[in-house]
Amino acid sequence: MGEKTGTHPGAAGRAVTADRPSSVRNVVLVGHSGSGKTTLVEALALATGAVNRAGRVEDGGCLSDYDEIEHRQQRSVQLSLVPVEWGGIKINLLDTPGYADFVGELRAGLRAADAALFVVSAADGVDGATRLVWDECAAVGMPRALVITHLEAARADFEEMTETCRAAFGGDDPDAVLPLYLPLRGAPGPDGHAPVTGLIGLLSQRVFDYAGGERSDSEPTADQLPLIEEARNRLIEGIIAESEDETLMDRYLGGAEIDVKTLIEDLEKAVARGTFHPVLAAAPATDGARHGLGTVELLELITGGFPTPLERENPTVTTPQGAPRPPLACDPEGPLAAEVVKTSSDPYVGRLSLVRVFSGTLRPDETVHVSGHGLEDRGHEDHDVDERVGALSAPFGKQQRTLPQAIAGDLACVAKLSRAETGDTLSAKDDPLLMEPWVMPDPLLPVAIQAHSKPDEDKLSQGLARLVAEDPTMRLEQNQDTHQVVLWCLGEAHKDVALERLRSRYGVQVDTVPHKVSLRETFAEKAGGRGRHVKQSGGHGQYAICEIEVEPLPGGSGIEFVDKVVGGAVPRQFIPSVEKGVRAQAARGVAAGYPLVDVRVTLLDGKAHSVDSSDAAFQTAGALALREAAAESRIDLLEPVVEVRVLVADEHVGAVMSDLSGRRGRVMGTEQSPGGLTLIKAEIPEIEIGRYAIDLRSLSHGTGRFSRSYARHEPMPRQLADRLREQAAQNGG
Known part of the structure; x- marks a missing residue:
């Protein structure tokens, strides 16, 4: 693993295929925006021979030709797959966006991968959002390694950044986060900065020189060995501490020399188990070079230390009806179970589904069952349909290279699945399955x-x-209240x-327009109203008079209609008409055009005409009575109040609570959470948190999270209510 020499030809100009799960590695790259993930993917593709030195694939197109929006915004906005080959192993590199808004793409990448490479910029350090993702991976035992980039930056210090990573990611065991190599710097340039030209392997004690554009190795000089002694001893102790051979530590402490081969084997096992996290350095190739700094070492880590799909537990499966099914093994001969981890549209091919096959073998032109997927609240209807699989392919930039099949453990793009959406399960049509979905962030x-x-x-x-x-991660809402x-x-x-x-x-x-919240109106006090609808225009006229009393009710009561008419003043057949008119007017509002709620309307008296009274006339009279009562009463505007639960690091609690108070929020309590976090519970008017998803990110340096749920409607402050009434009057409401 990174301590070996030799060449490993890649797979230029052809689709990389896998014939068994043990020859596949699925690796997701994680890191903040600008950390160098995409550049690293391109450097690995160059080192494997998948692209030429100009960064272009053999059959045309550029590896980084992903999405025109990405070119325009100068950042990744979607998950992308780049398959390469190294030493007979297919490596599926999953490049994820580093910006917090696209965490859904990151979660999809984590689902599709079996190990994670955390890319850390020596110029920028470790941000809080990356720490959160590390903790997510730790919670599920995903193997992780770290790659430090941007060592060419002024004042970049590999040793200092390694210590930062140990503090950030080591938790209770910082010796589980250690470098495998130390960088070698060349002669300082005119600006005094000494470029990194090579690496020293701490275990093999070999020098890997990249200065000539191709990796070469040699014996270290006498003055180089003392530079690595302390780091080498710490690494050996860290590996032995994670070894399954309990006698190894005793032998080491007794002064025995541990064989390098044994150390590498134990290191690879610890990395695959997710208990040891090596730190490496990498840089893109210089002009005309094929090997970027550390690319060979990184490829050997991936192929030798990261787990195969056989070593990872598959997601839980049930039938589409929810009946349990036995756990699935990563077996190409097993029942088909694959998952759509990304859906996109190609202008030439149409809809493309990026699929991870967990069990069985997916073949083109076969009919599969599509099951999904529990996100009806976001506009994704549940469905169970059969669909015919189109062509299978492997993406490479904008190119699609045809694949004959996709076996268990592999990833592929599937064309023409018109009904399948992200998160859906593909299975055999005669044995339909449903996979437990991964957690999607709530769009707020x-x-x-x-x-x-x-x-x-x-x-x-x-x-x-x-x-x-x-x-x-997007939800579509057709709001019935605000239209x-x-x-x-x-x-x-x-x-x-x-x-x-x-x-x-x-x-x-x-066009975007101001977002409206669902306001309501209610009576603040008891009031009476008289509705008189009397018209005569030849022939049958219109005659209806009714008198009502309106009184407020507790929140959540809706509208009650009570009939207290005596003596037949309003004929029995027209009482439902009055109620219908009252309810129709309540739906339209009586002050600012918002629905009226939480009142009891009592019909007390009225008059009718034997010929001119009608259902329509009494509906109109009921509406007029309600409007007159409103004119005689104080009308409160009710605004929705939501309960928010904000999870932030302890150092941001004060700022967040102060901000909530400034939004008319009421803090209901706080709770300590593991990992130095605090959960803040508060109630806040919905109108005050329209942009809270953005503002909380700023307040908490990208680490805060919150959820919200409707609590109730309550009266809005008079000053705000008057302002909204004025706006409604100006708009003709």
Whole structure:
């Protein structure tokens, strides 16, 4: 693992295939935006021969030609797969966005992978969001390694950054996070900065020189060995501490020399178990070079130390009806069970589904069962349908290379699955299965949109459906109270990408409008009203008079209608008409155009005409009576109040609580959570937290999380209510 020499030809110009699960490694790259993940993927592709020195694939196109939105924004916004080959092993590299708004793509990458490479920039350090992802991986025992990039930056210090990683990721055992190599620096340049030109292997005590553009190895000089002695001893002790051979530590402490081969074997086992996390350094190849610094070492770590799909436990499966099924093994001959981890649209191929096969073998042109997937609240209907699989392919930039099949443990793109969405399960049509879905983050930023023009309006519904099908972290809401179309997103960048995709992919131009919350109206005091609808215009006229009393009720009571008419003043057949008119007017509102709730309307008296009274007349009279009562009473505007649960690091608690108070929030309590976190429970008016998903990220340096749930409606402060009434009057409401 990284201590070996020799060449490993890659797979230029052809699709990389796997014939058995043991020859597959699925690796997800994790790190903050700008840490160098995509650059590292390209360097690994170059080192394996998958691309040439210009970074282009043999059959045309550039490896980094992913999405025009990514080029425009200069950052990754979606999960991308780059398959390469090293020493007969197929490596599926899953490059994830580093920006918090695209955490859904990151979670999909974690689901599809069996190990994670955490990419840390020596120039920027470790951010809080990356720590959170590390903890997620630790919770499920995913093997992890660290790669330090940007060593060419001024004042970049590998040893200092390694100590930072040990403190951030080591937890109770910092000796489980240790470097396998130390960088060698060349002669200082005119600016005084000494570039990293090679690595010293701590176990093999060999020098791996990249200065000439191709990796070469040699014996260390006499003055280089003392530089690695302390780090080498610490690494050996760290490996032995994780060894399954309990006698190894006693032998080492007794002064025995432990064979390097034994140490490497124990190291590889500890990495695969997820109990030891090696630190490496990497840099892209210089002009004209094939090997970037540390790329060979990293590829040998992946192939030698990271687990095969056979070593990872498959997700739980049931029948689509929820009946339990035995655990699935990673067996190409087993029952088919695959999962759609990403859905995208290609202008030439149509819908493409990136699929991880967990069991069985997926073949083109066969019919599979699609089951999914418990996200009805986000606009994704549950479905159980049979679909015919189109062509299987491996992506490479914008190229799609045909695959004959995809076996258990491998990933592939599937064409023409018109109903399958992200998170869905593919299984045999005569043995349908459903996989336990991974946790999706809740979209908490509301974006109200409307079609830009009439042609856009005609295409809007279909465009939104396709957009939401691609992205399960987005929720589509057709709000019945405000009559707005609302896209719930994870943040501002997520919103921008969604609207750009609507425009560029689906030809739908939309405008954003202010998001409205579902306000209500209610009577603050008892009031009476008289509705008189009397008209005579030849022939049958209209005659209906009713008198009502309105009184407020406790929150959540809705509208009660009580009949207290005596003596037949209002004929029995017209009493339901009065109620219908009252309820219709209540739905339209009586002050600012918001629905009226939590009142009891009592019909006390009225008058009718034997000829001119009718159902319609008494409906109109009931509505007029309610409006007159409202004119004689004080009407409160009720705003929705939500309960929020905010989880933040202890050092941000004060800022977050102060911010909540400034939003008219009421803090209901706090609880200590593991890992130096605090859970804050508060109630806050919904109108105050429209952009809280963005603001909390700023307050907590990207580490805060929150959830929200509706609590109740309660009266809005008079000053705010008056302002909204004025706005409603100006808008003709």
